[in-house]
Amino acid sequence: MNSISDGQVAEVLERLHREAEAADAPLAASAASEAATREERITQLLKDEASDLKSTYRGFAENFLNVSPDFGRFLYMCARACKAKCIVEFGSSMGISTIYLATALRDMGGGRLIGTDLVPSKVERARANVAAAGLSGIVELRVGDARETLKSGVGDDIDMVLLDGAFTLYLDVLKLLEPHLKPGAIIIGENAFEQASGYIDYVRNPQNGYLSQPLPFDAGRGNELTIRTS
């Protein structure tokens, strides 16, 4: 049995992916019309984050910036495969990835997902979307900077982490969560770009207690699968 393929959750996800496509279409169009390469756009975003993180992401308050349906299904499958009970998500936006992950928890009998986003209006919308999917009992969404909101109260048995927030903070957030990761925990980075934060160098060094490699889909989006080995 899985609830992302049909029924209430599938309907909510289908609606949200449609809304996301419409809301983010201008971003995609302006990226396509710019002379800048993808690499240059990432470099610019890294600079913007470094100079003013809050305004950078407030500028995307109406954008979903969500995972694709394929990536969402992959998240669901990972959570099921590792029999997750506790999942932490950095960057919940309007709640699309949250719904994939929380559905996996519910389909296995329950659990806890802690998500967080910097932009209060996004967290409000994510809460409403999670409620529409019938998942409010499993999901706790925290408003604010993950470096503060994930500092405490994440438990000591994290099975899975999704890193999908500000590109420059992946290593900071991982280090915050590291003491609470179970051996074997899965960490998935979306937009885990080599030029940002030192995250990729850190998780690809086995001496730090991880095994890590890029994921072969949604090319160019910097998707990285990491396993905690100690």
Ligand SMILES: C[S@@+](CC[C@H](N)C(=O)[O-])C[C@H]1O[C@@H](n2cnc3c(N)ncnc32)[C@H](O)[C@@H]1O
């Ligand atoms: C790529 S979007 C997340 C998409 C979401 N995971 C999904 O698939 O629907 C990145 C989100 O990270 C949030 N964010 C950026 N920096 C953050 C921070 N320091 N703490 C918490 N959230 C942050 C942004 O507001 C934005 O909504």
